[in-house]
Amino acid sequence: MTLTRIIVRIPFMKTRQAHQRVYGGVNADLRENERRKKLIAAGLEAFGTSGYARTNIKTICRLAGLTERYFYESFASKEELLSSLYQELVDGLMSEAMVLFEKKGSRPIEAASDGLRMFLKSYEQDHHKAQVQLFEVLGVSQGIDRQYRDAMRLLAGMVKLFLNRAFPGIPETTWTGSIVPTALAGSIIMIAHEWVLDGFVTPLDDIIDQCMDLFTAMGRHLEAKSGPVPKG
Secondary structure (H helix, E strand, C coil): CCHHHHCCCCCCCCCCCCCCCEECCEEHHHHHHHHHHHHHHHHHHHHHHCCCCCCCHHHHHHHHCCCHHHHHHHCCCHHHHHHHHHHHHHHHHHHHHHHHHHCCCCCHHHHHHHHHHHHHHHHHHCHHHHHHHHHHCCCCCHHHHHHHHHHHHHHHHHHHHHHHHHCCCCCHHHHCCCCHHHHHHHHHHHHHHHHHHCCCCCCHHHHHHHHHHHHHHHHHHHHHHHCCCCCC
Protein backbone atom coordinates (compact mmCIF):
# COMPACT_ATOMS: atom_id res chain seq x y z
CA MET A 1 0.00 0.00 0.00
CA THR A 2 1.34 3.47 -0.87
CA LEU A 3 0.55 6.77 0.72
CA THR A 4 -0.69 8.12 -2.58
CA ARG A 5 -3.52 5.57 -2.42
CA ILE A 6 -4.46 6.79 1.05
CA ILE A 7 -4.34 10.53 0.55
CA VAL A 8 -7.24 11.73 -1.55
CA ARG A 9 -8.69 15.15 -2.04
CA ILE A 10 -11.66 15.63 0.27
CA PRO A 11 -14.50 17.40 -1.53
CA PHE A 12 -15.67 20.58 0.10
CA MET A 13 -18.15 23.31 -0.66
CA LYS A 14 -18.11 24.52 -4.25
CA THR A 15 -16.90 28.01 -5.01
CA ARG A 16 -17.96 30.25 -7.82
CA GLN A 17 -15.99 30.19 -11.06
CA ALA A 18 -14.79 33.39 -12.71
CA HIS A 19 -15.31 34.10 -16.40
CA GLN A 20 -12.30 34.23 -18.69
CA ARG A 21 -11.89 38.04 -18.84
CA VAL A 22 -8.80 40.21 -18.97
CA TYR A 23 -8.41 43.54 -17.14
CA GLY A 24 -5.31 45.65 -17.56
CA GLY A 25 -3.53 42.70 -19.15
CA VAL A 26 -4.23 40.41 -16.13
CA ASN A 27 -6.50 37.41 -16.55
CA ALA A 28 -9.66 37.70 -14.43
CA ASP A 29 -9.25 34.19 -13.08
CA LEU A 30 -5.75 35.04 -11.89
CA ARG A 31 -6.99 38.19 -10.17
CA GLU A 32 -9.80 36.29 -8.49
CA ASN A 33 -7.39 33.58 -7.37
CA GLU A 34 -5.16 36.20 -5.76
CA ARG A 35 -8.14 37.72 -3.95
CA ARG A 36 -9.17 34.25 -2.79
CA LYS A 37 -5.70 33.67 -1.33
CA LYS A 38 -5.90 36.98 0.53
CA LEU A 39 -9.29 36.05 1.98
CA ILE A 40 -8.05 32.64 3.10
CA ALA A 41 -5.02 34.26 4.75
CA ALA A 42 -7.32 36.78 6.43
CA GLY A 43 -9.57 33.95 7.58
CA LEU A 44 -6.62 32.18 9.14
CA GLU A 45 -5.61 35.32 11.02
CA ALA A 46 -9.15 36.16 12.15
CA PHE A 47 -10.32 32.66 13.08
CA GLY A 48 -6.97 31.90 14.68
CA THR A 49 -7.03 35.08 16.77
CA SER A 50 -10.64 35.95 17.61
CA GLY A 51 -12.26 32.60 16.85
CA TYR A 52 -14.72 31.55 14.16
CA ALA A 53 -17.88 32.49 16.06
CA ARG A 54 -16.63 35.98 16.96
CA THR A 55 -15.42 36.82 13.45
CA ASN A 56 -17.66 38.45 10.85
CA ILE A 57 -17.22 38.86 7.11
CA LYS A 58 -16.51 42.60 7.43
CA THR A 59 -13.51 41.85 9.63
CA ILE A 60 -12.20 39.27 7.16
CA CYS A 61 -12.58 41.73 4.28
CA ARG A 62 -10.83 44.47 6.25
CA LEU A 63 -7.88 42.18 6.97
CA ALA A 64 -7.74 41.13 3.32
CA GLY A 65 -8.02 44.71 2.09
CA LEU A 66 -11.03 43.79 -0.04
CA THR A 67 -14.72 44.66 -0.22
CA GLU A 68 -17.55 42.27 0.62
CA ARG A 69 -18.34 42.10 -3.08
CA TYR A 70 -15.05 40.25 -3.62
CA PHE A 71 -15.67 38.00 -0.64
CA TYR A 72 -18.90 36.70 -2.18
CA GLU A 73 -17.16 36.33 -5.51
CA SER A 74 -15.10 33.53 -3.93
CA PHE A 75 -17.19 32.23 -1.01
CA ALA A 76 -20.89 31.89 -0.41
CA SER A 77 -20.51 32.22 3.36
CA LYS A 78 -18.12 32.46 6.29
CA GLU A 79 -18.53 28.71 6.76
CA GLU A 80 -17.40 28.05 3.21
CA LEU A 81 -14.28 30.12 3.86
CA LEU A 82 -13.56 28.03 6.97
CA SER A 83 -14.07 24.84 4.97
CA SER A 84 -11.64 25.99 2.28
CA LEU A 85 -9.09 27.19 4.83
CA TYR A 86 -9.25 23.95 6.80
CA GLN A 87 -8.90 21.87 3.65
CA GLU A 88 -5.88 23.89 2.57
CA LEU A 89 -4.21 23.30 5.94
CA VAL A 90 -4.95 19.55 5.85
CA ASP A 91 -3.73 19.22 2.27
CA GLY A 92 -0.51 21.03 3.12
CA LEU A 93 0.30 18.74 6.04
CA MET A 94 -0.61 15.59 4.12
CA SER A 95 1.50 16.61 1.13
CA GLU A 96 4.53 17.23 3.34
CA ALA A 97 3.97 13.92 5.13
CA MET A 98 3.75 12.12 1.79
CA VAL A 99 7.14 13.49 0.79
CA LEU A 100 8.66 12.20 4.03
CA PHE A 101 7.08 8.75 3.76
CA GLU A 102 8.04 8.28 0.12
CA LYS A 103 11.58 9.57 0.55
CA LYS A 104 14.03 7.01 -0.82
CA GLY A 105 16.27 5.34 1.73
CA SER A 106 14.17 6.54 4.65
CA ARG A 107 13.46 4.03 7.42
CA PRO A 108 9.77 3.84 8.43
CA ILE A 109 10.56 4.76 12.04
CA GLU A 110 12.53 7.82 10.95
CA ALA A 111 9.87 8.86 8.45
CA ALA A 112 7.13 8.59 11.08
CA SER A 113 9.18 10.55 13.61
CA ASP A 114 9.94 13.26 11.03
CA GLY A 115 6.27 13.39 10.03
CA LEU A 116 5.16 13.79 13.62
CA ARG A 117 7.75 16.53 14.16
CA MET A 118 6.58 18.36 11.04
CA PHE A 119 2.95 18.10 12.17
CA LEU A 120 3.52 19.42 15.70
CA LYS A 121 6.17 21.96 14.71
CA SER A 122 3.74 23.62 12.32
CA TYR A 123 1.48 24.41 15.29
CA GLU A 124 4.34 25.73 17.38
CA GLN A 125 5.46 28.00 14.55
CA ASP A 126 1.98 29.30 13.69
CA HIS A 127 -0.51 29.40 16.54
CA HIS A 128 -3.26 30.45 14.13
CA LYS A 129 -3.02 27.10 12.36
CA ALA A 130 -3.18 25.26 15.66
CA GLN A 131 -6.27 27.20 16.74
CA VAL A 132 -8.13 26.63 13.48
CA GLN A 133 -7.26 22.97 12.90
CA LEU A 134 -7.60 21.79 16.47
CA PHE A 135 -10.37 23.95 17.89
CA GLU A 136 -12.26 26.32 15.60
CA VAL A 137 -13.54 23.61 13.22
CA LEU A 138 -15.23 21.70 16.03
CA GLY A 139 -19.01 21.92 16.26
CA VAL A 140 -19.51 24.48 13.50
CA SER A 141 -21.87 22.45 11.32
CA GLN A 142 -22.52 18.92 10.11
CA GLY A 143 -20.63 19.68 6.91
CA ILE A 144 -17.48 20.83 8.73
CA ASP A 145 -17.82 17.90 11.13
CA ARG A 146 -17.78 15.49 8.17
CA GLN A 147 -14.73 17.24 6.78
CA TYR A 148 -12.99 16.89 10.15
CA ARG A 149 -13.81 13.18 10.30
CA ASP A 150 -12.48 12.70 6.77
CA ALA A 151 -9.21 14.33 7.82
CA MET A 152 -9.04 12.03 10.84
CA ARG A 153 -9.50 9.04 8.54
CA LEU A 154 -6.56 10.23 6.45
CA LEU A 155 -4.44 10.49 9.59
CA ALA A 156 -5.52 7.00 10.65
CA GLY A 157 -4.56 5.75 7.18
CA MET A 158 -1.09 7.22 7.61
CA VAL A 159 -0.73 5.52 10.99
CA LYS A 160 -1.70 2.20 9.42
CA LEU A 161 0.82 2.75 6.62
CA PHE A 162 3.56 3.38 9.17
CA LEU A 163 2.70 0.24 11.12
CA ASN A 164 2.59 -1.85 7.92
CA ARG A 165 6.01 -0.62 6.81
CA ALA A 166 7.73 -0.67 10.18
CA PHE A 167 6.31 -4.03 11.23
CA PRO A 168 5.89 -6.21 8.12
CA GLY A 169 4.99 -9.19 10.32
CA ILE A 170 1.56 -7.73 10.99
CA PRO A 171 -0.87 -9.61 8.69
CA GLU A 172 -3.32 -7.58 6.63
CA THR A 173 -6.22 -9.41 8.30
CA THR A 174 -5.29 -7.63 11.54
CA TRP A 175 -6.77 -4.42 10.19
CA THR A 176 -10.22 -5.86 9.48
CA GLY A 177 -12.46 -4.06 11.94
CA SER A 178 -9.43 -2.75 13.86
CA ILE A 179 -9.75 0.50 15.78
CA VAL A 180 -5.98 0.70 16.42
CA PRO A 181 -5.12 3.17 13.60
CA THR A 182 -8.03 5.41 14.61
CA ALA A 183 -7.05 5.21 18.28
CA LEU A 184 -3.44 6.15 17.56
CA ALA A 185 -4.54 8.97 15.23
CA GLY A 186 -6.82 10.24 17.98
CA SER A 187 -3.96 10.14 20.46
CA ILE A 188 -1.88 12.37 18.16
CA ILE A 189 -4.67 14.95 18.02
CA MET A 190 -5.27 14.88 21.79
CA ILE A 191 -1.54 15.23 22.46
CA ALA A 192 -1.48 18.23 20.10
CA HIS A 193 -4.52 19.71 21.91
CA GLU A 194 -2.86 19.47 25.32
CA TRP A 195 0.51 20.70 24.04
CA VAL A 196 -1.07 23.81 22.50
CA LEU A 197 -3.28 24.52 25.53
CA ASP A 198 -0.27 24.14 27.85
CA GLY A 199 1.60 26.74 25.85
CA PHE A 200 4.13 24.31 24.29
CA VAL A 201 5.81 23.83 27.66
CA THR A 202 6.86 20.20 27.10
CA PRO A 203 9.92 19.98 24.81
CA LEU A 204 8.95 18.78 21.34
CA ASP A 205 11.62 16.06 21.39
CA ASP A 206 10.09 14.57 24.54
CA ILE A 207 6.63 14.45 22.98
CA ILE A 208 7.94 12.81 19.81
CA ASP A 209 9.94 10.22 21.77
CA GLN A 210 6.91 9.26 23.84
CA CYS A 211 4.64 9.09 20.80
CA MET A 212 7.09 6.85 18.98
CA ASP A 213 7.33 4.63 22.08
CA LEU A 214 3.56 4.27 21.96
CA PHE A 215 3.45 3.49 18.23
CA THR A 216 6.36 1.03 18.25
CA ALA A 217 5.01 -0.75 21.34
CA MET A 218 1.70 -1.26 19.55
CA GLY A 219 3.46 -2.39 16.38
CA ARG A 220 5.57 -4.94 18.20
CA HIS A 221 2.53 -6.19 20.08
CA LEU A 222 0.50 -6.71 16.89
CA GLU A 223 3.45 -8.36 15.16
CA ALA A 224 4.12 -10.72 18.08
CA LYS A 225 0.42 -11.50 18.41
CA SER A 226 0.29 -12.78 14.83
CA GLY A 227 3.13 -15.26 15.40
CA PRO A 228 6.16 -15.90 13.17
CA VAL A 229 6.00 -14.73 9.55
CA PRO A 230 5.56 -17.74 7.17
CA LYS A 231 8.53 -18.42 4.92
CA GLY A 232 8.40 -18.88 1.16
